[in-house]
Amino acid sequence: MTRTFPIDRRSLLRAGLGAAGAGALTACSGSGGGSGTSRGTGAGGGAALVGVGGPEVVAVEKARGGTGTERRHTLTAAAAKVGLGAGITARTWAFDGRAPGREIRIGAGDTLVAELSNQLPDRTPTSLHWHGLALRSDMDGVPPVTQAAVRAGASFTYRFIAPDPGTYFFHPHVGVQLDRGLHAPLIVEDPREPLAYDTEWVVVLDDWLDGVTGTPDRAFAELTRGMDMGMGGHDMGGHGTGGGTDAPPAATGLMLMGARSELLGGDAGDVAYPHHLVNGRVAADPEVHRGKPGQRVRLRIVNAGADTAYRVALGGHRMTITHTDGFPVRHEVVDALLVGMGERYDVLVTLADGVFPLVALAEGKDATGMALVRTGAGAPPAPTVRPKELGGRIVTADRLRAADDVRLDTAKPDLVHRIELGGGMAKYDWALNGRRFDMNAPDTAPLLIEEGRRVRLGFVNRTGMWHPMHLHGHTYQLGADGPRKDTAIVLPGRTLAVDFDADNPGRWMLHCHNAYHGEAGMMALVAYRA
Numbered sequence: 001m002t003r004t005f006p007i008d009r010r011s012l013l014r015a016g017l018g019a020a021g022a023g024a025l026t027a028c029s030g031s032g033g034g035s036g037t038s039r040g041t042g043a044g045g046g047a048a049l050v051g052v053g054g055p056e057v058v059a060v061e062k063a064r065g066g067t068g069t070e071r072r073h074t075l076t077a078a079a080a081k082v083g084l085g086a087g088i089t090a091r092t093w094a095f096d097g098r099a100p101g102r103e104i105r106i107g108a109g110d111t112l113v114a115e116l117s118n119q120l121p122d123r124t125p126t127s128l129h130w131h132g133l134a135l136r137s138d139m140d141g142v143p144p145v146t147q148a149a150v151r152a153g154a155s156f157t158y159r160f161i162a163p164d165p166g167t168y169f170f171h172p173h174v175g176v177q178l179d180r181g182l183h184a185p186l187i188v189e190d191p192r193e194p195l196a197y198d199t200e201w202v203v204v205l206d207d208w209l210d211g212v213t214g215t216p217d218r219a220f221a222e223l224t225r226g227m228d229m230g231m232g233g234h235d236m237g238g239h240g241t242g243g244g245t246d247a248p249p250a251a252t253g254l255m256l257m258g259a260r261s262e263l264l265g266g267d268a269g270d271v272a273y274p275h276h277l278v279n280g281r282v283a284a285d286p287e288v289h290r291g292k293p294g295q296r297v298r299l300r301i302v303n304a305g306a307d308t309a310y311r312v313a314l315g316g317h318r319m320t321i322t323h324t325d326g327f328p329v330r331h332e333v334v335d336a337l338l339v340g341m342g343e344r345y346d347v348l349v350t351l352a353d354g355v356f357p358l359v360a361l362a363e364g365k366d367a368t369g370m371a372l373v374r375t376g377a378g379a380p381p382a383p384t385v386r387p388k389e390l391g392g393r394i395v396t397a398d399r400l401r402a403a404d405d406v407r408l409d410t411a412k413p414d415l416v417h418r419i420e421l422g423g424g425m426a427k428y429d430w431a432l433n434g435r436r437f438d439m440n441a442p443d444t445a446p447l448l449i450e451e452g453r454r455v456r457l458g459f460v461n462r463t464g465m466w467h468p469m470h471l472h473g474h475t476y477q478l479g480a481d482g483p484r485k486d487t488a489i490v491l492p493g494r495t496l497a498v499d500f501d502a503d504n505p506g507r508w509m510l511h512c513h514n515a516y517h518g519e520a521g522m523m524a525l526v527a528y529r530a
Contacts, residue, residue, distance in 0.1 A: 001171025014136060023463045031253035047448055048530040052146045053138035054199045055526070056451065056505040059115075061136045066108040066161040073476055075101065075173075077126050078119035084183060084275060085285030090211030092181040093120055099181030099280050101306065102415050107189050108165040114158045118150045120294045121220040129156060129173040130186065131342060131470075132326055135160040138504020140472055142173045145507055149174060166188035166326020167300040169204070169343040178515045179209070179306035180279075182488045187300065188326070195322060197296040197348055201289050205312070205339065205360050205369060206282070207273040207305040209254065213271055216306070216515070219254040226427045247364050249292065261364030262464045263338055263394070264309060267365025267490035270425070270516055271307040276362050276369035283370035283383035284355065293353035293375045298322075300346050303339040306515035309489075310360040311394070312337045312345075314373065315387030317356065319347040321395065327484035328403035334393025338363065340468035342513035357385050400483040404490035408477045408484075413456035413499060417447050419469075419510070421461040421522070422489060430463075430512065437511075446527035447510065449502045457510075459496040466491050467517065471526070472508040476500035487513055502528065 015487040026136055050056050080094040095101030105110055118126050127150055129141035139160040143149035148155040167456050171183040193376045249259040251272035258266035284403035289296060299319070313319075313336040318396060321332045323346035337345050355378040360369040372380055402408075423430035430436070435445060449455050457476065459469055476498035477484050490496045 008432060016146075016258060035210060040170045046119070049443065049529050050448070050528040052503045052506050053364055054505070054530075056530075057137050060503070060505060061161060064161045064163050066111055066464060067107065068502065069107065069110045070113050071106040071110050073104055073116065074117055075128070076117045079083065082280070083209065083213050084277060085281040088212070088282060089236050090523065091212040092377070093176045093177065094173070094181035094281070095184055095303060099190075100206070101182070101184030103185045103187060103202055103504045105187040105189065107164055107191055109161065109191075111159060111161050112330070115155055116150055116158065117155045118152050120152055123152045125151050125504075126174050126177060126182070127156075128170050129472075130158070130160075130168065130170050130342070132166070132168040133160075133186075133188075134163055134473055134475065134476075134504050135503070137473060137508065140506070142509050143441065145509065160190060162188045162453040164188065164322060164326060165193075167202075167302060169344070171303050171304065173509075176216040176220050176306065176515045176519050177303075178322040179207075179208065179219075184223050185300070185302055185384050195298065195348065196324070197298045199291065199295060200300060201298045202275055203302065203358065203371065205303045205305055205310050206277045206280070206307040207271070207362065208275040208277050209273050212274050214254050218366065219514055220519060222254050223270055224428045224520065228462070229483050244385045249364070256365065258318070259364040260445055261309070262331040264363055264489075265493070266447070267465045267492070268309070269307045270514070272361070273308065274309075274365070275367075276308065276360060276367050278358065278360055278369045282453045283368055286383070287371045289358075289371065289373050291351050291373065291375050293351055295351045295375070297349050297351060297521055298346060299337060299349060300344065301337065302344050303341050305339070305341050306348070308365065309338060309340045309363040310369070311390055312339055312360050313357070313387055313389035313392070315357045315359065315381070315385070315389060316347060316354070317389070318347050319349050321400065322346045324397065324400060324483050325330070325487060328408050329483050330401045332400060333404070333456065334395045335389040336394045338394055338396055340466075340487065340513070340517070342468050342470050343485075351375050356381050357381045359385065359390065360386055360387065361390055365436045375489045397483055397485065397488060400450070401481050401529075402477060402483050407481055408499060408501065410480065411454045414453035415449055416456045416458060418461045419426070419457055419524070421459060421463055421467055421469075423520070424463055424500070426467075429519040430520040430522035432522055432524045435524075437525075438521075439525035441526070442525055446507075446525040448527060448529055451502050451505050452501045454499060456497060456499050459490045459498070461492055461494055464492050468513040469496075469510070470513040471510050473504045474502075474508070475501045
């Protein structure tokens with residue numbers, strides 16, 4: 001969760017938009033694509049844009065320098081039958097027959113050379129997006145914005161320097177393929193790692209339906225019929241049970257009704273999932289991390305889900321937050337974390353003696369995923385266990401502070417863009433600034449920025465749902481000293497202001513990381529002027 005305020009003029013000022021920034025938001029709130037700027041620099045329809053592989057992109061990649069070390073990997077995307085544990089199998093799409101795929105681990109400054117072979121069925125195109133990395137624009141993996149889609153039977157090689165250490169992951173950026181098994185963690189190690197710990201555990205969270213109750217494409221088709229159609233013509237406006245009832249969430253086909261969460265400001269999600277996985281396993285047959293009492297473990301937690309935020313806790317332990325979205329923060333001791341889709345958190349834990357559940361509560365959905373930590377003798381807890389830590393201290397992103405060495409220098413924004421989040425479940429017409437993004441015309445009405453400028457994005461959520469807003473190719477900062485992130489939760493009826501330095505020229509997507517909202521059109525193009 002992030003720093004949020006009620007939507008009114010005073011809230012925009014409190015969010016750090018300032019007098020000049022608030023004026024810019026007002027000026028750009030009309031039609032014409034919804035893109036606006038301050039300090040007299042407007043967004044024109046015919047502006048020349050930096051090419052995704054243009055000389056500006058090449059120059060920045062060269063300036064990164066790097067270690068000169070190449071790390072080569074081959075990934076094959078293909079149909080697969082995967083085991084989820086407890087005798088449950090699913091026919092899905094995966095990288096090299098595994099879900100999640102094999103971890104890629106490289107050092108900061110290394111060059112990743114990753115060959116993607118597309119062996120998906122039904123002549124399905126795909127790509128690889130390297131989520132969270134400030135990489136070169138032509139390797140970002142977003143067809144048709146940064147590359148042509150990799151057609152079935154073909155291959156494409158991604159080559160780029162990974163400049164920043166941290167916890168990342170990769171997945172396709174085509175349709176709702178993310179909600180299959182096509183994702184895997186990417187760990188960029190710090191050669192000057194300041195943290196002291198004994199071992200690591202990479203934890204990938206996922207909501208799963210593919211090959212069990214349906215497919216992501218079928219779920220999207222049901223959602224796009226709209227809630228009024230899905231409920232026999234009854235338009236529920238928002239999404240949920242509506243009258244304050246405490247009834248548990250219920251599935252209507254592949255749609256989920258009545259998922260509510262106070263932490264998320266109300267409506268928690270759209271899709272009914274039969275399983276919530278931790279490292280690809282169901283709670284009834286969990287992965288087990290084995291260690292020794294007293295060991296200090298670094299957990300790298302990735303939410304690779306498509307429609308579910310998870311509240312994460314390790315029974316019998318407290319966790320120390322050290323990073324979010326790859327960047328260090330001032331350490332905070334917590335009982336539990338809230339992790340939205342696309343977000344990552346690193347935490348340190350000192351292990352006690354015994355058997356302990358790592359539980360991922362599907363926020364608002366009355367379901368859990370689980371893994372185990374075993375350091376000694378003892379019977380495992382029940383798959384439905386909910387440790388008391390889930391109801392303990394949760395420090396959300398609005399309470400975190402960037403570590404001193406990654407905090408942005410204090411500066412007024414040169415450019416301000418108002419980003420109004422709109423749409424709803426009734427017509428499933430999710431949009432940014434009143435426009436549903438069209439991948440067939442991606443350069444229409446871009447949000448224009450200029451290299452070397454400080455840019456502010458002012459998110460205004462006028463919908464009844466929360467949205468994890470993800471910016472490609474950059475990290476932004478929440479407020480004057482908040483954490484550096486690339487994905488941040490914007491609650492319903494609230495605003496959020498974030499700043500970033502325009503230091504990575506090219507063309508970049510800005511979108512809701514709910515895979516179904518993004519595919520419905522809740523995206524925009526952020527493009528550098530040539």
